[in-house]
Amino acid sequence: MTRRRHTELQQPCPGPVRCISFAAVSTLARFRDLLTQLILRDLKSRYKQTFFGALWVFGRPLVELGVYVLVFGAFLRAPSDGVPYPLFAFSGVVLWSFVSGAISRGARAVQSEAGLVAHAPFPKATLPLAAIVGALIDSALAAVMMGLLMIVQHVAPSPQAWLLLPVLLILTMMVTGISLIGSALNVFYRDVGHLVDVGMRVWLLLTPVAYAASVVPARFKPLYDLNPLVSVFHFSRAALLGSGDLDPLALWYPVTVGVVLLAIGIWVFRVTEPYFAETV
Amino acid sequence: MAITVAGVWKRYRLRSQTLKELLTDLLPRRRSAPPPRPKSMWALEDVSFEVKPSSTFALVGANGSGKSTMLKLIAGMMKPTRGSIRVTGRLSLLSFLGGSFHGDLTGRENVFLEGALLGLSRRELRAKLDAIFAFAELERFIDVPVKFYSSGMALRLGFAIAAHLEPEVLLIDEAFAVGDTAFRDRCLGRMLAFKAAGTTMVLVSHERYLVEQLCDTALLLDHGRVIAAGRPEEAFAAYERVIEAEEGSDPEEREGQPTRSPLDIESVEVLGGAGTTEPLFQPDAGLTFRIHLRARQDISGASVGVQIAREWHVLHGTRSNRQGIEIAAKAGERVTLELEYRPLALARGSYAMHVLIYEHRLAVEPIVVWKRAARFRVTLPEKEGVGLIRIAHTWRIGDGRPA
Numbered sequence: 241m242t243r244r245r246h247t248e249l250q251q252p253c254p255g256p257v258r259c260i261s262f263a264a265v266s267t268l269a270r271f272r273d274l275l276t277q278l279i280l281r282d283l284k285s286r287y288k289q290t291f292f293g294a295l296w297v298f299g300r301p302l303v304e305l306g307v308y309v310l311v312f313g314a315f316l317r318a319p320s321d322g323v324p325y326p327l328f329a330f331s332g333v334v335l336w337s338f339v340s341g342a343i344s345r346g347a348r349a350v351q352s353e354a355g356l357v358a359h360a361p362f363p364k365a366t367l368p369l370a371a372i373v374g375a376l377i378d379s380a381l382a383a384v385m386m387g388l389l390m391i392v393q394h395v396a397p398s399p400q401a402w403l404l405l406p407v408l409l410i411l412t413m414m415v416t417g418i419s420l421i422g423s424a425l426n427v428f429y430r431d432v433g434h435l436v437d438v439g440m441r442v443w444l445l446l447t448p449v450a451y452a453a454s455v456v457p458a459r460f461k462p463l464y465d466l467n468p469l470v471s472v473f474h475f476s477r478a479a480l481l482g483s484g485d486l487d488p489l490a491l492w493y494p495v496t497v498g499v500v501l502l503a504i505g506i507w508v509f510r511v512t513e514p515y516f517a518e519t520v
Numbered sequence: 521m522a523i524t525v526a527g528v529w530k531r532y533r534l535r536s537q538t539l540k541e542l543l544t545d546l547l548p549r550r551r552s553a554p555p556p557r558p559k560s561m562w563a564l565e566d567v568s569f570e571v572k573p574s575s576t577f578a579l580v581g582a583n584g585s586g587k588s589t590m591l592k593l594i595a596g597m598m599k600p601t602r603g604s605i606r607v608t609g610r611l612s613l614l615s616f617l618g619g620s621f622h623g624d625l626t627g628r629e630n631v632f633l634e635g636a637l638l639g640l641s642r643r644e645l646r647a648k649l650d651a652i653f654a655f656a657e658l659e660r661f662i663d664v665p666v667k668f669y670s671s672g673m674a675l676r677l678g679f680a681i682a683a684h685l686e687p688e689v690l691l692i693d694e695a696f697a698v699g700d701t702a703f704r705d706r707c708l709g710r711m712l713a714f715k716a717a718g719t720t721m722v723l724v725s726h727e728r729y730l731v732e733q734l735c736d737t738a739l740l741l742d743h744g745r746v747i748a749a750g751r752p753e754e755a756f757a758a759y760e761r762v763i764e765a766e767e768g769s770d771p772e773e774r775e776g777q778p779t780r781s782p783l784d785i786e787s788v789e790v791l792g793g794a795g796t797t798e799p800l801f802q803p804d805a806g807l808t809f810r811i812h813l814r815a816r817q818d819i820s821g822a823s824v825g826v827q828i829a830r831e832w833h834v835l836h837g838t839r840s841n842r843q844g845i846e847i848a849a850k851a852g853e854r855v856t857l858e859l860e861y862r863p864l865a866l867a868r869g870s871y872a873m874h875v876l877i878y879e880h881r882l883a884v885e886p887i888v889v890w891k892r893a894a895r896f897r898v899t900l901p902e903k904e905g906v907g908l909i910r911i912a913h914t915w916r917i918g919d920g921r922p923a
Contacts, residue, residue, distance in 0.1 A: 270639055277636040281622055281629070288624040288665075359616035361595040362637050517597040518532060 271363050278370035283377065301337055301382040305330050308450040318451035321483040324393055327386075331477055332449035334382045339415055339469065340440050341375030346419025347436045351426050354520040364513050368419040372412070398482035407476050410491065410498045414468065417501025420509040427516050448473050468494040521608070522689055522720040523571040523594060528603035530564040530589055530744075563589045564600075564744045571737070573608075574718040578731040580755055581741035582763070587724045590741070591615070591691050594722060609688030609720065612638055616693075617678030623667030627658060627677060630666050634681050648684045655706070656680035676703055683710045689720045708734075728756050753902070760869075776877075776888040782819040783847065783877050786812040786854075788893045790873075799896045806862030807896065811875060813857065815849035822847045825876035825886060826859055830869055835908055841881045865910045868900040 287293045305326065312318040313325040320328035349367040350357060357364060390397065426432040447469045456464045464470060471490045478486040564586045571577040579587040592598050593605055595613040620637050621630045631652055635645040653659045656676040658669075666674060692711075711734060714721060725731050731738060731752045738755035740748040740762070748758035778784070791808040793799025801807055811824060823841035827834045840846070840857065849855050873894045876886035904910060 269641065270636075273641050274636040276642070277633045281625060281633050284629060285622050285624045355616065356620050356637070359619050360637050361592075361597045361611075361613050362639075514599040517592060 271366060274362060275366045275370055275373070278366055279373050279377075282370060282374045286374075297378055297381045298385060301330070301333050301385065304333050304337075308333065312450040316451075319454050321452045321454065321477060323477070323481045323483045324395070327389060327393055327395060327481060328452070328477065328483070329450055330386050330389055331480060332447075332473060334379055334386050335411070335473060335476060336444065336447065336449045337382055338375055338379035338411060340444065341378055342372040342415035343418050343422065344436060344440055345371035345375055346415065347422030347426055348433055349419070350423040350516060351430070351433070351520060357427075357516050357520045358518075364516055365420070365509055368423040368509075369416070372416055372419055375415075376412070395481065397480055398478075400479045400482075400486055403479040403486070403488070404476055406491070407472060407479070410472060410494050413498030413502045414494070417498065417503070417505035420505030421501075424509045424512040424516075427512070427519050443467070443469070465493075468497040521570045521606075522573040522575075523577075523608075523722065524604075524606045525567060525569050525590075525594070526604050526606075528564055528567045528590075528593060528600045528605060529562065530586075530593060530598070531560050531601045532563050532589075533560050562744055564593075564741075566603075567741070567744075567746055568603075569739050569746070569749060571720060571722060573720055575737065576715055576721040576723065576735045578723045578725060578735040578738040578752060578755070579741060580725065580731060580738055580752075580759055581747075582759075582766075584743075585741040586744040587741055588615075588693055589744075591693050591722065591724055595691055607689055610639070610686075611689040611691065612682070612685045612687035613691040614679075614682045614693065615691075617682060618674040619678070621666045621674055621678070624665055626663045626665055627653070627669070628662050631677070631681055634678065638681065638685055639687075640681075640685065652677075652680045652684055655683055672700065672703075679703075679707055679710075683707075687719060689722070690714060691722045693724045694726070728752075732756070770872075770892060772890065772892040774888065774890050776886060778888050781877050781888045782815065782817055782822050782879060783824075783855075783888075784814045784816055785875055785877065785888070785890050785893070786814050788812070788873070788875060788890075790894050790896050793896055801864060801896055801898050802900075804863055806860060807864050809859040809861070809873060809894070811857045811859070813847070813855045815847075815851055815853050815855065817851045818849070820846070820848040821880045823878045823881060823883075824857055825878060827874040827876070828866070829872050829874060829892075830908060833908070834874075835866070835871075839876075839878065841878070846881060864898065866898045867905070867907050867910050868898055869908075870897045871895065 287296055290296060292299065308329040309326055313320075313329065318325070346368040349371040350364055353367055356362075357367075422432055422436050426436075446464070446467050453464070453470055453474060472494045474484060475486065475488075475490060478484045567586075567590065569577075579590055581587050589598075591613065593600055594607060595611060596605075596607070597613075618630075618634065620634050622633070625633070628649065631649060632642065632645055636642070640648075649662075650659075653662050656673075656679070658673060658677055658680075661669065661673065666677075669677070708730070711721070715734065721734075723731065723735060735752050737750065738752040739746060740755040740758045742762050747762060748755050789810040789812075790799050791810060792805055793801045793807065809826060811826075813824070821841075823839055823846055825837060825839040827837040829835065838859070840859075845857070847855055847857075872892040873896075875890040875893045877888040879887050900910065905913065
């Protein structure tokens with residue numbers, strides 16, 4: 241991508257300003273077109289030649305919900321901040337499905353297209369980004385089911401539900417940063433893929449997806465709160481279901497983490513991208 | 521200049537460092553341990569050239585010479601280790617045609633993806649979709665998943681997309697390696713159209729005829745170094761010399777039972793050519809081959825054979841006793857045989873001569889074979905044609921009357 245911009249800048253053109261803006265626009269348009277096609281490809285191909293087709297998008301979160309309701313709700317009686325447990329768990333499942341889907345797909349996005357990366361000049365960042373958008377779309381469909389579940393349970397969304405949008409932005413920054421770092425490093429060291437798998441499993445258990453953070457003993461709490469998702473999940477449930485206190489200031493930590501991760505991700509990806517083609 | 525490549529070096533890492541290797545590298549090496557494998561290699565060494573706008577440029581060379589690396593560097597997919605590359609204009613790289621195709625998606629869906637990868641916008645693609653499928657002759661398969669395409673069909677679709685690009689600089693990596701004749705002709709037609717439209721093209725190809733017809737300039741790479749640059753004929757002439765040098769690097773060898781042989785072959789000479797180590801011949805000049813022999817014992821009736829070979833093919837073989845020459849000598853006596861070829865009806869290329877010794881006239885198998893005892897080369901102007909042998913011929917336009 242940097243190469244293209246460089247080459248286009250050297251085209252003869254009437255005025256330098258016009259030329260640069262034209263080059264930037266065309267590069268951006270190309271990036272967007274390619275990203276769109278990659279997303280469409282993933283969407284179209286994922287459930288082709290499956291018997292249930294797109295129903296899988298709904299099936300997976302429902303199965304997860306079922307297990308959580310049984311194990312954490314019925315067996316362990318996990319606290320749920322005063323909301324019906326299925327709603328509590330499903331809100332967690334929807335948010336977590338975005339985080340885990342985006343990172344586990346994103347971190348392998350470059351390596352899994354090795355043939356393309358080695359043979360075609362194109363902006364490689366489109367690969368992890370397409371994976372993230374794909375995960376976002378899956379989670380959006382799961383969010384629709386969350387809405388249906390709320391209707392069934394006669395729970396109205398709280399008036400502060402719009403605050404979920406900034407939450408989504410924070411999560412997107414985090415997963416984009418991690419995916420950019422992971423997908424770039426995975427080209428050089430396949431260990432990264434395995435590390436991500438293990439990491440996501442640990443992270444899931446250390447995140448209040450199936451249980452409320454109130455179960456964590458006070459002496460572990462400072463350590464537990466190092467996980468930026470703790471406050472994100474708590475805030476999201478407070479915003480949507482009106483559970484607990486809604487404290488926007490609690491988001492300073494995840495916002496900082498998100499910005500830092502994104503900055504590191506962009507830097508790592510830009511530095512390593514020129515070496516993808518010869519390494520994959 | 522459309523493309524300026526200045527002093528480019530490119531080094532590849534040959535192995536990735538794993539944690540295990542990192543740790544073992546830190547340990548002191550045992551003296552008996554084999555030396556470590558090389559960690560990197562130079563794929564290109566100090567390559568410089570320029571491509572003029574609207575010209576067609578070819579990169580030629582054997583496999584592993586660095587052609588594709590050079591192309592990827594121009595495309596900006598990799599960074600040169602040293603040196604700089606400047607490209608002016610919108611650039612497209614054709615390589616791995618149809619490589620992005622996803623089997624489960626239809627032809628139409630794949631065209632949009634591959635097109636986006638090559639830099640076409642969705643609007644352009646929508647407008648050109650029918651033309652693309654018509655060019656590929658796949659109109660009937662537009663909504664069929666690509667996994668049901670044959671490899672030839674997928675390739676045709678890949679090239680059809682590429683054919684509808686409008687780049688200013690087009691890089692082509694062996695795009696003609698596959699496909700049937702009719703389709704190849706259409707591809708060539710499309711490339712001529714690109715050329716006519718003023719597109720700057722850089723072509724990586726082994727196909728001499730194509731390069732000579734299409735390209736203005738060619739650069740010969742060998743093991744990452746520039747060997748020759750200039751008109752395509754000059755580059756290919758240099759390429760042939762490189763190949764011949766590699767073929768000629770097969771060592772001479774003696775087979776059979778030299779201790780039982782009645783004759784020792786002391787030396788051989790090729791007379792009448794220019795040059796020394798590998799004499800060069802104009803075919804009309806003729807060639808004389810002189811063989812110096814020494815009898816190991818008293819003999820009568822031994823004979824000598826000579827074969828002219830190119831690579832693995834023996835093109836001509838002859839045996840002295842068929843022309844009444846049999847060797848009779850006392851032990852230790854020296855004998856010299858001469859064999860003259862005139863005219864030398866060989867096509868351009870590099871040849872080796874094998875010398876064979878037969879114990880007597882009726883012997884079917886030689887007792888000694890000296891393979892590649894001598895070498896020579898034949899030069900011929902292009903108009904004399906190509907192949908293994910030279911047949912004198914003349915083209916003319918007929919008068920049209922029936923015979």
